[in-house]
Amino acid sequence: MSLHRRLLLLFALTVLVSVAAVTIIVSAMARRAFDRANDQRTAALVAQFRREFDRKGEGVDRRVEALTTSSEANRMLIAAARPAPDYSNFLDTARTIADAQQLDFLEFADDHGKIISSAQWPAKFGYLEPAAKPSAPATPFLKEEETPAGSALGLFAVRSTSAGEGKLYVIGGVRLDKAFLATFTAPAGMRVMLYENFGRPSGFAPERLLASGPAVQDAGQIAPLIRQVQQNSRESSAVIHWRSGDDEGITAFPLTGADDELLGILLVGSSRQIYVDLRGQIRSAAFVAGAAGLLLAVVLSSWAAARVTRPVEQLARAAQEVAAGNWDAGLAAGSGTDAGPPSKDEITALADSFHRMTRDLLDQRERLVQSERVAAWRELARRLAHELKNPLFPLQLTIENLLRAREHSQQQFDETFHESAATLLSEIANLKNIVSRFSEFSRMPQPHFQPVKLNELAADVAKLHQAQLAQAKIACDLQLAESIDPIAADPDLLHRAVSNLVLNAIEAMPQGGKLTLRSRQNANAGHIEVSDSGKGLTPEECANLFTPYYTNKVYGTGLGLAIVQSIVSDHGGKISVSSEPGCGATFIIELPANREKLQAAQGTHV
């Protein structure tokens, strides 16, 4: 990943993390504030419920107390005191009184607890009323009351009156239902619900959930909260995510009866819509800030690229150019950037250092070239001197012999002259040969590319030197690949190069041996290998083998392998050698396929 992209990513991440962190913190603070306000409103509503509960209880208590002294109560007391009480006249009494007293529940029971008259269930006469007992609570209490239509939750008071041995219980109450819930003035966004916990103590029945307003849709979603209170009989809270999309925080308070049995659950709901809206706004703002931050990151990263990454990228490109041999690029990169005037920052220092390094390297390279040039001239001079010295010494001796013979007899001179003339001609021919080989090396022709089949070329070379190989007792082994595509090469030059390698191999095996010629091809290049089984080469010899005028032979000019390398190089290929002392040597010529040249050559050839 480029530095530019890294910078962009870094800036973007920094902005996003910052925005996210701010969003989370603000959301958490908003939620905490909302929850605090919600708790206060819930507590106020519960307090209102308790006040209303107490007020209604006191009202019921007062009315029930008054009924104990009513004429109807006295009539019932008198009827109850008879040996065979007849309560038939009181069938409707309780209902009539309940209507007058605005009581939802009213029952009169005798001292055995048997119902004399019931307002909520007139037909219940004669049945036992559990609350009609001496140990009935003295204060109003919650009670589950059976009615023909099912159980109902009521706020009850029990009072008794007696006359003589007769005793009469008056059990009155008001219903805690939707009408009761409607008496609460809940703040906007809040509501009160009541769950009647009858029948299935550990279950949930949606029809038992009463609300002050419209019926609760999807009431089943409250079931877990109800069950929690049923199990623990403690206040519990939950946030309900209604399917309509609204969120509502609901706090549930257990309502217990005289025996601490869980009879009802008061549910105070508070819509979290305000918080949800606020949270949405915070998120929207965060998205906007994030988008702006991302835009800013792009701008900043571009600026940083201009200030930082572009010089670095230029330096990287310059380094690549220098690595490729274009030293001028290094000098240009180090001389300052086009992003602005040079400064004294780290990037500028790096560019200056790179510039100095490139300049030093260039100086060193020039010095090295000069040194190598001097060394080459010295080596050339040494080699020329050496090569020329060998024929010159016989020439000098021959001429000195002629001069000494001239001082002797004519006959001896003549004999010496003829012998010396032959020697002089031979040595002069030798000198010409030396001069022509040097001249030939200096005038190596440029290759004329044609399609060349490496297998045929290798076979031709082996055939050419067949006699020499046989004479030197060298076996020739051709290991040629089955099918090799033609490559573009100069057949004469390439033949000469391979022949040189074969001649070197023959010379390396004076006691005979084995010569191996191999050919192979990969995707873009063809290979010819020439291996001998001679004494091999030392690492030092391998390193200097292709240096012009270097030779390890007594009479070698050191130009043979230099010429081979020159030919291979002119073909765009390369030559290498692998050898170990005592294990022979293998020369490997790798030639590019040169397909474009091959197509051109084929076109020309056709």
Place this chain on the structure above:
Amino acid sequence: LGSLAFAAVRPHYGGTLRIAIKDAPQNLDPAILAEGNSGNIARLIFETLVQLDERGHPQPSLATSWQSEAGGQRWRITLRSGVIFSDGTALDATAAVASLRSANPGWKVMRNGDAVVIETDSPHPDLPAELALLHNSIVRRGGQLSGTGPFTIAQWLAGKHAIFAANDHYWAGRPYLDSVEIDFGKSDRDQAMLLDLGKTDAAEIAPESIHRARAEGRNVLSSEAHELIALVFDRDPQSEDELHARNALAFSIDAAALNNVVLQGGGEPAGALLPNWISGYGFAFAPDAKPEHVREERGQIKHSPSWTLGYDATDPIARVIAERILLNARDAGVTLQLTSAASDLRLVRLNLASSDPHVALNELAQSLRLPAPKFADGSVTELYAAEKSLLQTHRVVPLIHVRSAVALRPIVREWRTLPNGPWQLSNIWLGAEKP
């Protein structure tokens, strides 16, 4: 003084009798009216060939005599002469045949000279008593319904008000009253107020109010206990479990408590479909709750059933009775849920259509959609067996037979109520108001 006293008790013509009832009939066609006070009003206009006396024996009315032939499968009825309908046409065999054919599609009714001949598929020993049923009234169906009764329709406001004028051509002689005014659709409370204010001369008294009305010094005439309150299942029991549950429910219901408290003694606990006064064997079907039987039956219930109990929501007494049954059923391990819609069992109130036990039982069976009993000789043994057979279907649980009653102002004289409820108002007359 002697002549004044005689004048006070001697019937005299004139005056309007005002009656208030709860029913609000839309018409008075006897073919569709049920027995009850609407039917009683219809009997002012329409008559049957035969009428039953206080002991339930057939007596001549529009027919003067009847003879059975072919073992009770063929009856020859001789019509009274000189009877004319309110539209002025004379009663003859053709009119009687047309009316009876319309009311009884299953009968073969033929004219034979001046007589009417009725043939049935099986012996029908009680056919004369059956001819006394309201729906067998002789009606001429032209543009308007015409009858031969002591009164004719002078004004008719369906469901609200009606005025019947005395039929001057009534075959048994003009009634003493000039007219009868009926106020329909009056509640018990309204009727009591109208009676107290002197705006009506006769008002119905609900069974549960008879005791109190008498205690308040009202002039109350009551019938025998003729209205059956019963639980009726809509189908036969489908399993032994359900059979035991039905038995447990039947044994658990405290009919005595219902009668004593809810109905204030306005009836009699019923163990049979027919009351004892009509069948003579009703005592054999003990009506009391039997806790030990409840326990026994409940012990054999594997899965407690849950049924819906339907009742007439407009009848407050029916509601209280249903609620009491709900409590009793719970004691028996049966869960009931009250409803005024379609239900598994219904609380019904049925008037006995006749004081003839065979006819009454047959009509009850039809009303309860139970198999119709077959009678060959009209004996009590046969009747008992038939009723027992009906009860053993476990489709019906008799609870109470209740009385009907009217409260009359003191000026109303010769108001007669037959044991099974019908009013006989042809001889009624109004006395003088007390100063």
